[in-house]
Amino acid sequence: MPIITPKSRTQIEFKSLEDYIEKDNTVRFIDAFVEKLELDQLFFIKETV
Secondary structure, three states, X not given: OOOOOOOOOOOOOXXXXXXXXXXXXXXXXXXXXXXXXXXXXXXXXXXXX
């Protein structure tokens, strides 16, 4: 039985959602489409926190 080398639990590994979505995924097209919409003309209120 091979020996399993453990990872250090004291270090946190942060990854972006971008790292998990492939470059040709449909969700990228949807994101770009929604980003180009004029939301204020469609009666949406943009809020930044």
